[in-house]
Amino acid sequence: MPIGIIVNSIVIILGGIIGGLLGHLATERIKYELNGVFGICAIAMGIPSITQMANMPAVILAVVVGTTLGLVFHFGQQIEKVAALMQRPIGKIFPHENLAISHDEFINSLVTAIVLFCASGTGIYGSLTAGMTGDHTILIAKSVLDFFTAVIFASNLGYVVSVIALPQFVIFFSLFLFASIIFPMTTPEMILDFKACGGFLMLATGFRMSKIRMFPTADMIPAMILVMPISWVWLTYVLPFLQ
Structure with missing residues (x-):
């Protein structure tokens, strides 16, 4: 049973609702x-x-190539369209929801939240680990931070933050189901490289949240798909040739 995934999704829903309800009570300084x-x-x-x-070269190559593909095929723009679609039913349910930010800032913040909750290396690796070993501690630990993060995001974005729990559950549960197929095809080195690639996404997301640098985090997501195959090629063919 995907206990960790269920808990993670529930805390995002609760955090989004609480932030939507009480967000107006927090001052702009507190939110910032x-x-x-x-x-x-x-x-x-x-x-x-x-x-x-x-394997640093493999991870760097995956991040660069994956981000390039994301930019070329406008992956981030597709995520932005999804973000806009997510807001429509919320706008109908809560027609009087007033947000103190511009539409562009709303979309940018919502995309950041989607990437943070749905595409973090911690969440993906935690789902694979839960499916393979039954250990849900990684996802439970992630849920603690996700709850408070959802509250803060919802205080600015409204109840739409709760809806992010739906795509997150689908992604994580799919990984949970396919874990028994994916894990046997990996090596410890490939797993470390995969987590490192997720770390780059988390780092970029953190910079976006802190408004230090608006990295194209949504366009970086394809790197998570490429990193394991590239790591395998590096370990199997390139590294032996260099030694």
């Missing part, structure tokens, strides 16, 4: 400062994963 703090937390979560990478 806490958003920066959670950005630093995301950065801190990404750094340990990056430092454990087994």
